[in-house]
Amino acid sequence: QVRLVESGGGLVQAGGSLRLSCVASGRTFSEYAMAWFRQAPGKEREFVAIAGWTGFTTYYADSVKGRFTISRDNAKNTVYLQMNSLEPEDTAVYYCAARPQFTRATIATAALYDYWGQGTQVTVSS
8 A cells, every 4th residue: 555645735826836745655665656647627637747666767748848847756755746837727636646667658547546645736826
């Protein structure tokens, strides 16, 4: 079992930045790929970014590429999402998720992730 706890959400103006954190406990953190998803009201959960076991391999949704950066610190059992140049369209609840391994073709399939956090709200005002 892996427990994930997100933090760092809040209210920010368009153009601003936030850094989300997700701390994991339970199993060995470095054995899991870690991802961020988000869900806006009335919309499906959407893939944002993923980092492989070491953090060297990362992939991003086109909508956030160049603005968001995912990173992980295995010594701290933590994955981060640095969000810059935020837009009102980024408003959502952000979730971190874990799975043992992944293929690039399946990174956006939420059902394939084994563990989820409770989410943290990000609101971007215009």
